[in-house]
Amino acid sequence: MDRLAHGGAVLLAALKSREQTIAFCESLTAGLAAATLAGIPGASAVLRGGLVTYATDLKVSLAGVPQELIDTFGVVSPECAAAMAGGAREVCGTDWALGLTGVAGPDTQEGKPVGEVWIGIAGPGGLVDASPAFTPELRMKLVELGRGAIRDYAVSQSFSLLLGHLDEH
Helix, strand or coil: CCHHHHHHHHHHHHHHHHCCCEEEEECCCCCHHHHHHHCCCCHHHCEEEEEECCCHHHHHHCCCCCHHHHHHHCCCCHHHHHHHHHHHHHHHCCCEEEEEEECCCCCCECCECCCCEEEEEECHHHCEEEEECCCHHHHHHHHHHCHHHHHHHHHHHHHHHHHHHHHHC
């Protein structure tokens, strides 16, 4: 079992034991997080669905991210990641949602460097949080490995971050 599938299996088991559900709003990962979870037997017990909002306008129209937020902070920001997660949680009617946004490369976006990735988490009780996906050192290594590595590690890190929140709640 590869690293992504293993992380997904651990997350799936944790959500299942809590009888909680999850959804995703994905930009740079374009559905990879949801597909990874869906590839694990038993995923239907927790995975409700997700939004692929690769284009900026879809973050607004599908996930409900306020245009003013995007105008102020950009799509590659903790604010946008948190709003994407909150939108997916609301639209999909789940206990938890993850929002992934960032720059996989090869070019910068909004002046943000390749490898800058933000993960938003929305959960029960109005919990909304956002964290950088990578340390600066890891980001530099992933940039050398390319787009696929950035996307894979973003998904893996999103699973780990949510597991941390599950342990706290």
